[in-house]
Amino acid sequence: LGRFSFWGEYITGSTFPRVKESPMKFRVQLVVCTAEGQAETSYEVAELEKDYQQIEQLGLTLAEAKHLLKQLQQHLVEQQAAAFVLRRSQCPACGLPFQIKERTTRTVHTLFGTLTLPSPRFFHCRCQTSQATTFRPLPALLTASTTPELLFIETKWASLLSYGLTTRVLKDFLPVDETLNATTVQNHTLAVAQRCEEELGEELVVSADKCPKDGSLSSRLEEPIAVGLDGGYVRDWEQKQCHFEVIVGKSVPANQPAKCFGFVQTYDAKPTRRLGALLQSQGVQDTQPLTFLSDGGETVRNLPGQLHPQATHLIDWFHLTMRVTVLGQYLKGLIRLNREVGEVIQKTLESVKWLLWHGKVDKALARLRDLDQRINHFADSYLRFPQLKNAVQ
Ligand SMILES: [Zn+2]
Structure with a gap:
């Protein structure tokens, strides 16, 4: 018990000495040292008085830590x-x-x-x-x-949350200025974005002849990088009836952490440079072949060729099977009209899916052409024939 005597007092008189418990006092000092490590000047940073009766009294409170x-x-x-x-x-x-x-x-x-x-x-x-x-x-x-580190944290959070929430998060955990508001964070974020944009340089013009052809030694040696692409429509803030398409993607090199990117095609003047900078930051070589995976949507489909001359474009399996499922729905209509012919076509579709899953693309395409012929049987009898034809082709 002797070691408690720093802040407790013995109350004598009873059989056993009892310790009167009073809060502990701490003083935090900053000691400035000479180059040789000798203490030169010390400053009082804070004084703390801490009780120790309950778990919530242990250690620093957030308010104390911030102070x-x-x-x-x-x-x-x-x-x-x-x-x-x-x-x-x-x-x-x-x-x-x-x-x-x-x-x-x-x-x-x-x-x-x-x-x-x-x-x-x-x-x-x-x-x-x-x-x-x-x-x-x-x-x-x-x-x-504003110091660069504060700018960095503000910008990082503002890229994940709204400007308003960013200020709340920062104020919760850090002793940042109480007057920090959404407008300040917005201004800082946009200024940083502008600086990144200027560092990006001019847009690249991609031409296939400037790069090694497919199958050249370098591109065969390097592992292909998978880049996932997807598009989504977002309502325009100013013109509420307008929508614009945001393209987001994720580049996943074999032995590097994945990185995300995004842009608006109708607005962005440098999508190729942007993707190039991202891939470069992941240590990807210019000659390394890229495989784009997407939902196969119209706008997304044109991108790989624009972004990278050696890109291979694949529809991801999820979206591929979704298309097969849509075709299957049409075929149910055909079966109702003519069970025998309809079921043959349905079997053909099932084999197309099987062939695609096993990578037998040529056979799958041949089977689809066959299917395309067979559905003509329903050209006059099936109401949604034009849509079916379109979906098959
Ligand atoms: Zn002088």
């Missing part, structure tokens, strides 16, 4: 900024300290709070001829009012 982080950040950055200014507070030519014109402050938004830092304005030294009479050193360090 602690914010205080720590303020002290740390203050030290760094002061060191930066100190190195620039004397004339590099004659060594005289600059005269202070005024003491101003500068605000910077960080992941761990909005900080206010001293930013003195100095007179230039008389030994130098300078156009401006005064200057402030700190802006050379604070080149933006």
